[in-house]
Amino acid sequence: MLSGGTYTTIALPSTGPSYPGYFGGTFANGINDSGVIVGAGPTSYGCPPGYTYSGGTFTWLPTQPGGYLTSDARAINNAGTIVGSSENNSGIGVSGFSYNPASGFTPINDPNGPSSTLVNGINNNGQMVGSYNHSSGVSHGFLYSGGLFTTINDPNGVQIGVNGINDLGQIVGTYEDASGVWHGFLDSGGTFTTIDDPNGQTTLYGINDSGRIVGEYTDSSGVLIAFEADPEASAPIPGALLLFAPGLAGLAAIRRRFKK
Numbered sequence: 001m002l003s004g005g006t007y008t009t010i011a012l013p014s015t016g017p018s019y020p021g022y023f024g025g026t027f028a029n030g031i032n033d034s035g036v037i038v039g040a041g042p043t044s045y046g047c048p049p050g051y052t053y054s055g056g057t058f059t060w061l062p063t064q065p066g067g068y069l070t071s072d073a074r075a076i077n078n079a080g081t082i083v084g085s086s087e088n089n090s091g092i093g094v095s096g097f098s099y100n101p102a103s104g105f106t107p108i109n110d111p112n113g114p115s116s117t118l119v120n121g122i123n124n125n126g127q128m129v130g131s132y133n134h135s136s137g138v139s140h141g142f143l144y145s146g147g148l149f150t151t152i153n154d155p156n157g158v159q160i161g162v163n164g165i166n167d168l169g170q171i172v173g174t175y176e177d178a179s180g181v182w183h184g185f186l187d188s189g190g191t192f193t194t195i196d197d198p199n200g201q202t203t204l205y206g207i208n209d210s211g212r213i214v215g216e217y218t219d220s221s222g223v224l225i226a227f228e229a230d231p232e233a234s235a236p237i238p239g240a241l242l243l244f245a246p247g248l249a250g251l252a253a254i255r256r257r258f259k260k
Helices: 250-254
Strands: 027-031 037-040 050-054 057-060 072-076 082-087 094-100 104-108 117-122 128-133 139-145 148-152 159-165 171-176 182-188 191-195 201-207 213-218 224-230 235-244
Touching: 037 072, 050 072, 050 082, 082 128, 128 171, 139 171, 182 213
Parallel strands: 027 072, 072 117, 094 117, 117 159, 139 159, 159 201, 182 201
Antiparallel strands: 027 037, 037 050, 050 057, 072 082, 082 094, 082 117, 094 104, 117 128, 128 139, 128 159, 139 148, 159 171, 171 182, 171 201, 182 191, 201 213, 213 224, 224 235
């Protein structure tokens, strides 16, 4: 966690990145204005277990009904609503959800990919974004707003992953072009803008109400590097962080928490 220029390590008790039969350490995926953090821990199978972290205390998310073992938490808004995904009980595919401790789970599954929906972002208006796999094997993004799903496809992309949305309804994600190269994109009112770090293939994960964007790129050595971007300049801000090495770009990076 970064606050006021100070980094604080967030690690689930008695966890580590290299348990025999396990993969992953502690992932911090989202935070709201109250400082409540959501993320996931290491797992030996399927979706990693989701948690909330507040006031120094970790709380595990319960399992989504119909889900297998765990519920991966990806984002949280100021009302405390958490979104994420769980592996299906069948062991095939994943199902999206929203979760609030007061009201429990609500399934969020795009009808075009009901058994393969990832919910990755939520804003304070309750709008949600994510990705689904069509039966053709092609991945598309979606916006879920007012009970309706809208497919999001960057016109330059053959595969789409959608990750974040701000309160203005601006959406960020990644697309794969016809040459197999991954790019970041900003969708603002239906207008798509490609935003690429000049150093490598790019994925965008989040955008705030000021239009600041965070993401990562894969360098020539396969290392994932995080950056913050100014959408007006379409350029990274100096001071990137080393995240993972080696890594996977694009949609593989979006799904790196799911065991292949």
